[in-house]
Amino acid sequence: MSDLRPRLAPRLKLALVIFALLAVVPPIAQAIGEPFLIVVATRMMVFAIAALSLDLILGYGAMVSFGHAAYLGFGAYAVAILSRAGINDLLLQILAAMAAAALFAVVTGAISLRTRGVYFIMITLAFGQMAFFFFVSFSALGGDDGVALRARSTVLGIPLLQTTQGLFYVTLALLVAVFAGLYRLTLSRFGRVLTGTRESALRMQAIGFRPFPYQLTAYVIAACLCAIAGVMLANQAVYVSPAYMSWHRSGEMIVMLVLGGIGSLTGAMAGALITVGLEEGLARWSEHWRLGFGLILVLVALFSPGGLTGLLRRLNLIRGGK
Template structure:
């Protein structure tokens, strides 16, 4: 697989975000408000896919437990709601306060391994988190917990409507995208990519891979936990199912479909995946078969994902 470029095309990114910003007015014009709900799910999983692409695309760390951070962020909202705390900023801080220490511990252990062993140990940690929350009857156990209302923002109920929640989530996605864009273009990002390509060579020139990989792992976990905060608000429900290995697999599929090591591709992959789920499910209960066949075709004929296919169709360069 060719090394992904650090720079994604600004025009493509701007066009994608412009299309996302235009979705609620389009839904209103079509008289289909459900499109805003679907779009909200797209944005939430775009944030999660972005976070995974940092470690998968730029650090070659294939995590099969990444959904654990999504679940921890969601449960931070649920627990604080029970205590009467519904401020979004406090919920985000709580999600980070829980996810980052856990990520520091599990990351320090996982990064002692490589390849298939890293995949299996992250899977094990993810399933430990899943079964831990399944066993917590105080938080609903396997049934999860319902939320009475959505979070407030600076005391304002801007997120009570689907449109308000949509645009707040879009703003969070834009901030995450801009932050990661700057990060992967920085010296830190170049060292991370160099470590992915040849860790021994990076050590020979004076860089220890472990601190860079662990830092990327922490940043990735934190951003995914924030996605969990918005997922809880979008669904008004929190469940251990958010942490399952199947959910982690779905995030990996989104990154692969969009194009590994391409931030714009991660967002596009999440958008297209959710759109295909909704579209194919209307045609058949066995929509996963069609989606799987499509994914196989993308992997076989466009290893660069949707962004690679778009570049070839437009005659562009990677």
Template sequence: MTAMPPRLRAALAIFALLALVPPLAHWIGQPFLIVIATRMVVFAIAALSLDLILGYGAMVSFGHAAYLGIGAYAVAVLSRAGVTDLTLHLLAAIGAAGIFALVTGAISLRTRGVYFIMITLAFGQMAYFFFVSFSALGGDDGTALAARSTVLGQDWLRSEPGLFYATLGLLVLIFAGLYRLTLSRFGRVLSGTRESALRMQAVGFRPFPYQLTAYVISGCLCAVAGVMLANQSAYVSPSYMSWHRSGELIVMLVLGGIGSLTGAIAGALATVALEEGLAKYSEHWRLGFGLILVLVALAAPGGIAGLIRRLKGAPA
């Protein structure tokens, strides 16, 4: 019987620990911890989506948060139209993000290096300023949601535990899908393109279709995170898609380990936990967070995932 890979065991352990948060939070009389945990899981989904193109495809996107905002605004727009079903919100978000990613990705992937970074940043900012000028939904101030999405006509997401477990379920499904995808032929070609696009062309693979497909999948999955973020905060704002948010997603990957799905989840959880923890002690918490990030970059270049591998004696 084949042994379970360490990274898969680590992911299952994380999921199991997360599932214990609501009962533990109620047991110790700190229900607000469920809200924080939900936010952690939402950004874990967003970090996973970015890791597909950055960690496996070497596509550094500085406009990835645009898909987070597209997902959130899909909830706001449909809710105002009287459509409250979560499935429809997810489908609308995935569809809108997929179209945006297909168009912008087809253009962006014709560039390389810093030019790719800048053009994704430009597209992200275009989306940001579009919603800033969208006065019907509050413009720069954003808009509040009247209620959370419904599931099969029921208000199962109204309670914090209900929303948390729904978000955790999506995280597990997305992780499983990406895990299988990265082990498939598609994933191997994408990883090979990261190492050398010229070499992949020499063996008969055109990198562009694989990169564009990964780019679209990544955008759609990030939009799923946007849907759940809108439900968690009951508020939608253009700030969700600012370039600062895209930078935060990259920081999560650096902290957790670029090119490691489990590391992406760990990095998102650690980043949100550090933000919440440091903010309690000082309004200048970003200074402390920056110092921690510098220390991680110097002491553990592979992030949390790389550090754990080295502690186990495995090659980073």
């Protein structure tokens, strides 16, 4: 039967391979005496969750949001604020983060979605900055300098995240859950409408769909999922600052998607892993790593549209002798 699944299956397999490889990172890192790799891999997975959430609106919904890092910030600050109030439970923090993100996303999304194209990019960017400045000037939470957490969150009273390994596996579990949820969602009725709107908003209206409610819903879902990444980012760094939501972060998240290839979920995840890995690698090599990183981005944009997925596809075509 013809449906979306046969076409997605190879990507699903690749995603499972990625999960399996990630799962064996801690024992291997311990074995070769480089426990730092576990920390790096945790960061990779946190940003993979964020990139997956952005892929829902950018890749499937064709909404190029340049303010997605704001939701990373909502997640991180939810941890900071709640732990200060004595609420350390991870699940409660995630719920609160999602609620805050959803509220901000409903309002700003409803306004942003009145526009298209470069307007949408600029408006989402401006709303992201608005959230950024809010936390910068919020002196009770450390303002510009940010604030250190006293301890990592607990899960149902158990200090699961205290160890590097515990944090790693909880993050991995969340990554798998977010991926699986989004994978199902993109195949669902809702996912079809969203993807259809990306392909032709006119056609969708001509068969009786008004795109706005679907786009807004996707925007809110993406915000909530990104807030989860923010909660984990705060736990990983044991520190929260407005820098998490700067527009450079939003740009980086777009970079992850474009490098990995948009609209396939697996590409977003791979792109996040590669980007964070590249950053960490280049940063060890030189303090001016951004120079090299920026050059790579320019070159990819100029010479390899579609990112790595596009590159692989083209190589495949050559190999296929077409």
